[in-house]
Amino acid sequence: MAQDRPQIVIPGMVQLKSGLIVPSYLASLGQERAGPGLHLPPARIPDDSLLVVGQPPSDLDAFFVAPDPEALGQPNPSLEAICRTLSVVPVEPAMFGLAGIAAATWHAGTDQAKHLKLAEEIFVGRPVLDLLREFVKEDRNHVLFNEQHLTILTRLLLIHGAEGDAKVDMTGEQVNALLTAMLAVGGLTARHADPEASGEKPMGWVPWMVRSGLYFDRSNLGSDQARARALFVDVAAGADPSGAHWCDVGAWAAEDLAPVERQFGYGFSMGAFSKALFPDVETTDRFVGIVADGLLADNMGAAQVERLVSASSSTRQEYIDAFAENDDVDHLLWDRTPFERRPFFRVGDGRLLLLSPRFLHSWMGEGIYYRLLDAAMSRPDPRRPERKATLRFTQFQGELMESYLQRLTERSHAEQLRAGIVDINGEQQYVGEQGSERKSPDLTLGFATDLVAIEITGGRPSRRTRVLSDPSLIEKELDDRVIGKLQELDRALVDVLDGTARVPDLRLNLVERVWPVLIVPATIVQSDHVWGYIEGKAPDLFTHHPALQPPTLFSIEDFERALAAVEAGAGLHAVLGTRLGSVYRRMPPSHFFERHFQSDSRPAYLEEQLALVADEAKAALSLL
Numbered sequence: 001m002a003q004d005r006p007q008i009v010i011p012g013m014v015q016l017k018s019g020l021i022v023p024s025y026l027a028s029l030g031q032e033r034a035g036p037g038l039h040l041p042p043a044r045i046p047d048d049s050l051l052v053v054g055q056p057p058s059d060l061d062a063f064f065v066a067p068d069p070e071a072l073g074q075p076n077p078s079l080e081a082i083c084r085t086l087s088v089v090p091v092e093p094a095m096f097g098l099a100g101i102a103a104a105t106w107h108a109g110t111d112q113a114k115h116l117k118l119a120e121e122i123f124v125g126r127p128v129l130d131l132l133r134e135f136v137k138e139d140r141n142h143v144l145f146n147e148q149h150l151t152i153l154t155r156l157l158l159i160h161g162a163e164g165d166a167k168v169d170m171t172g173e174q175v176n177a178l179l180t181a182m183l184a185v186g187g188l189t190a191r192h193a194d195p196e197a198s199g200e201k202p203m204g205w206v207p208w209m210v211r212s213g214l215y216f217d218r219s220n221l222g223s224d225q226a227r228a229r230a231l232f233v234d235v236a237a238g239a240d241p242s243g244a245h246w247c248d249v250g251a252w253a254a255e256d257l258a259p260v261e262r263q264f265g266y267g268f269s270m271g272a273f274s275k276a277l278f279p280d281v282e283t284t285d286r287f288v289g290i291v292a293d294g295l296l297a298d299n300m301g302a303a304q305v306e307r308l309v310s311a312s313s314s315t316r317q318e319y320i321d322a323f324a325e326n327d328d329v330d331h332l333l334w335d336r337t338p339f340e341r342r343p344f345f346r347v348g349d350g351r352l353l354l355l356s357p358r359f360l361h362s363w364m365g366e367g368i369y370y371r372l373l374d375a376a377m378s379r380p381d382p383r384r385p386e387r388k389a390t391l392r393f394t395q396f397q398g399e400l401m402e403s404y405l406q407r408l409t410e411r412s413h414a415e416q417l418r419a420g421i422v423d424i425n426g427e428q429q430y431v432g433e434q435g436s437e438r439k440s441p442d443l444t445l446g447f448a449t450d451l452v453a454i455e456i457t458g459g460r461p462s463r464r465t466r467v468l469s470d471p472s473l474i475e476k477e478l479d480d481r482v483i484g485k486l487q488e489l490d491r492a493l494v495d496v497l498d499g500t501a502r503v504p505d506l507r508l509n510l511v512e513r514v515w516p517v518l519i520v521p522a523t524i525v526q527s528d529h530v531w532g533y534i535e536g537k538a539p540d541l542f543t544h545h546p547a548l549q550p551p552t553l554f555s556i557e558d559f560e561r562a563l564a565a566v567e568a569g570a571g572l573h574a575v576l577g578t579r580l581g582s583v584y585r586r587m588p589p590s591h592f593f594e595r596h597f598q599s600d601s602r603p604a605y606l607e608e609q610l611a612l613v614a615d616e617a618k619a620a621l622s623l624l
Contacts (some may be wrong), residue, residue, distance in 0.1 A: 004492050015244070025171060039320050044225050062525055062588050064110050066146035068186030072131045076187025079329070083160040085181045089174050091157055091316060094345055095355070097170075097178070098154055099345075100286035102356040105145040107279040109218075112136050115144040121283055123179065124350070145401020147358060148215065149185045151336050154355060156185070158319050166289065166347050191467075192329050207474035212587075214466050215334060215524030221277075223602060224365030225264060226610035227556065228256070231400045232368060233260055234609060235407065245396040247389065251370075252375040258304050260368060261538045261616035267364035268617050269296060270344070274354040289351030290344075301620040312363060313344035326467075334467045340367065369397065398458035402427075402442055405456060405519065411605040412563035413572075422447050423505040430501040441492050449512045451547075452574040453496070454559075455489040456519045457481045478530075481520060483538050486551055490515050490542050497545045514621075515576045516542055516551040517567045521586075523555040531586045549586070552576050558589040560606060565597035567604060570614045 005462075068074050076087075099123065108114035115135060116373040123129040136142050147560040157178075170178070195208035203211075232249050239246055253260050271277040273290045296305050314322070322338035323331075336359070343359030344352040354360055374394035380386070406426055416422045423446040432438040459481070493514055495501040524530065535541070542548040554562065562575050575597060579585055584592035601607070 007138070019356075023264060040597075057583055057587065058593065059272045060527075061141070062527070062589065064141045064143050066143050066149060066186060067132065067183070068190040069134045070186060070190065071135060071185065072128065072183070076190060079188060079332075081183050082188070083156060084159050084183050085177050085184070087162060087467060088162045089157060089161050089178045089181070090168070090170060091161035092164055092166035093168060094157055094161060094164075094174070094178050095154070095169050095345055095347075095353060096166065096287040096289070098150060098157065099355050101145065101148065101182075101354050102154070102358075103276055103281075103286045103354075104283045105147055105150060106357040107281075108143075108145065110141075110143055112140070112143060118283065118554060119144045126179070128183065141496070146186065147180070147356065148189060148333070150341065151356070152185045152332060153182055154339070155319075155323060156314055159323060164264050166349065166351070188329075193333055203469055205529045207471040209527055209529055210474045210478065211466060213523055214461060217523040217525075219523070221361050221364070221365060223557055223560060223606060224611050225613050226602070226606045227404070227560075228365060228368040229260065229264075229476065229611045229613050229616075230404050230408075231397070232372065233406055234612075235400050235403045239396075239400065239403075243396075243399070244383075245392050245399060247372075247393050247396045249393075249396075251373050251376075252372060252379070256375050256378070257307055257371060259371065259620070260350070261367065261613075262300065262304065262620040263308070263371075264364065264613050265300070265617035265620035266296070266305070266312075267359050268297070269361065269616075269621065270312070270352075270354070271360055271364075273356075274360070276354050276357040276360055279616070289347055289349075289353050292346075292350050292352055299623070300389060300614050309344075309352065312319045312342060313346045314338070314342040315346045318342070319345070330468050335463070337463060343409070351546065372397075373513060377391075380490070394459065398456075401458065401521070401556075402456055404610050405556075406443055408444070408560070408563060408603055408605050409454075412566045412603045413445070416566075419452060425504050425506075428501065428503060428550075432495060432500060438492065438501065440496060440503060441489055442570075443507070444496075444503050445572060446506050446511075447505065447571065447573055448507070448510050450571075451496075451506065451511050451514045452517060452572050452576065453489065453493055453514060454517045454519060455485055457485045458521070460521050475533075478524075478533065479537065482518065482553065483534055485518055486516070486534070487538055487598070489551075490544065490548075493548060494544050497547060509546055513549055513573070513577075514545070514547045515549050515573050517554060517559075517576065518551060519559050521556060523557070524553065526553060527589050528586055549577070550580055552580065552589075554589060558593075560591045560603055561589070561599075563603040564601055565593075565600050567601075568597065568599055570597055592605070 031374040101118070104114075104118050104223060108118060116133065118133050119129060123132065132144050143594050193203075193208070195203045195205050232253075235248050241248075250259070253263070257263065258266070268291065274288050275281050275286055292309055295309065319338055319342070322342075326335060339355055339359045339364040341467075343356070344354055347353055373390065373393060373532055376389040379389045381392045383391045383392075406424070410417065410424055413422050413424060417424065425440075425444045427442050430438055430440065441453040442456045445452040445454075461474075461477050465477050467566075492501065493516060496506070497508065497511070497514065499508065542551055562572060565575050566572050578594045578596060579589065582592065582596070584595070602610070
């Protein structure tokens with residue numbers, strides 16, 4: 001860089017005894033210099049330079065910690081002791097309190113100030129409040145409430161709590177017991193979910209990070225709903241009924257529960273009634289029991305409302321029965337499936353209490369897929385009547401996902417396509433070595449000197465993979481769905497670059513850089529540990545041709561955010577290159593997008609689908 005231009009100087013930093021953080025070459029000057037402030041020797045920093053002071057971002061920024069009793073100076077109690085404590089707590093009134101705290105925690109996110117405000121509401125006048133304040137001060141990634149802890153507590157309360165009328169206030173002793181258990185459950189995750197010291201076979205950091213990422217991922221509700229409509233209404237409507245895997249998903253939804261638009265309408269209504277979707281609500285105002293009698297009587301048929309209520313709520317005993325199917329510690333700590341399938345607690349007097357916004361979010365988004373999966377399990381495959389239609393549906397859903405991503409990509413590149421800047425192609429079949437049939441990447445985007453190649457891996461991690469403390473399950477998930485697909489993409493790209501596989505309109509003589517992208521259906525929290533595992537298993541990935549760049553791992557929502565940047569004027573290859581050239585290259589893509597290509601908008605196609613979700617939900621509720 002020419003000396004007459006501005007320079008950016010990023011020095012090493014050290015902390016003096018006073019606590020002041022200064023550049024390392026200034027540390028030797030000492031602090032005995034007279035006068036206030038820090039004196040910089042002019043010869044050390046050129047004129048017109050910007051001095052950057054601060055810590056670089058870390059992959060640990062994605063992880064936040066809530067206190068267990070040991071962090072507050074107390075021993076971690078046993079599971080049995082927590083259950084005994086809860087035995088005096090009446091379930092129904094306590095559940096109203098827990099539901100309100102869960103909603104406030106969901107909307108607080110990782111905002112320490114909001115966590116402190118909530119703690120001051122709940123633990124007012126109790127000595128532990130001072131300990132919680134000190135815990136938050138210790139680290140910027142310390143928070144006070146953890147939705148996993150609250151989910152564990154909710155489950156234990158339903159099983160072990162006392163009987164009690166929801167309309168009768170709890171005594172001071174009962175409140176104290178509930179709050180004691182709320183703090184204590186953190187000790188269960190500390191004891192049983194430590195990646196290095198839990199059980200005879202510790203999980204290890206890579207499986208632990210992947211499982212934690214799957215558990216705590218917070219996708220955007222609007223995007224989830226828009227995507228569900230795009231897949232199972234818009235794209236499915238254009239699918240060929242004579243296709244080998246075609247399923248009439250619209251008819252399935254209507255026959256088993258309600259048309260998709262009515263499911264959305266019901267979900268929106270229940271979210272509004274419970275105030276779950278509103279961030280700025282006082283905690284006590286969230287203690288809402290929705291009266292089921294006459295629910296939506298002016299908006300939807302009574303029989304259909306009854307089916308939707310039944311499909312979204314459970315009594316205490318129904319929850320207990322669901323928990324009994326898997327009553328081990330792993331399921332206690334990591335499995336919230338019964339709550340996601342039935343997010344509303346049916347109180348003894350018939351009212352419906354939403355247990356957490358997370359659960360309604362899941363029911364309204366990913367829940368569409370899982371209810372269709374249930375529908376497939378209850379139907380025979382028309383081509384093989386002796387088998388259930390489950391595999392047929394998952395294969396059909398995979399085809400819908402590929403079509404959705406191609407449609408989304410083409411819409412986001414509409415201007416570039418018209419201008420001839422990019423060529424977009426779907427999967428191409430070709431003959432490989434020894435006459436073998438092979439397929440090119442699922443999607444390729446040619447930008448003259450740059451080629452973006454996208455592979456889509458189908459299916460979601462199984463419930464047992466997400467729950468069980470068996471590192472081999474998550475390692476297999478990574479090996480099959482990530483490393484295996486990356487290797488498949490690597491082989492296909494080598495074939496493209498040596499001319500074995502032909503991509504229409506691709507001029508190989510111009511291609512200088514190839515950007516491999518793998519899209520996975522669920523968020524995998526990326527870190528040095530995870531990428532180290534991938535590179536250790538497949539050290540030669542994308543090294544077989546000088547044009548191949550390092551791979552990018554995106555969730556579907558990450559890819560949608562990248563396309564939003566494209567619609568704002570960025571090139572997709574530029575987005576990928578900028579991230580890979582930044583300090584965020586081995587971190588969750590969300591970290592990168594929060595600091596580059598910032599936008600609150602979705603791709604246009606997704607926004608259109610979300611608008612249709614809202615319009616159709618209103619029509620289903622007779623509001624139009």
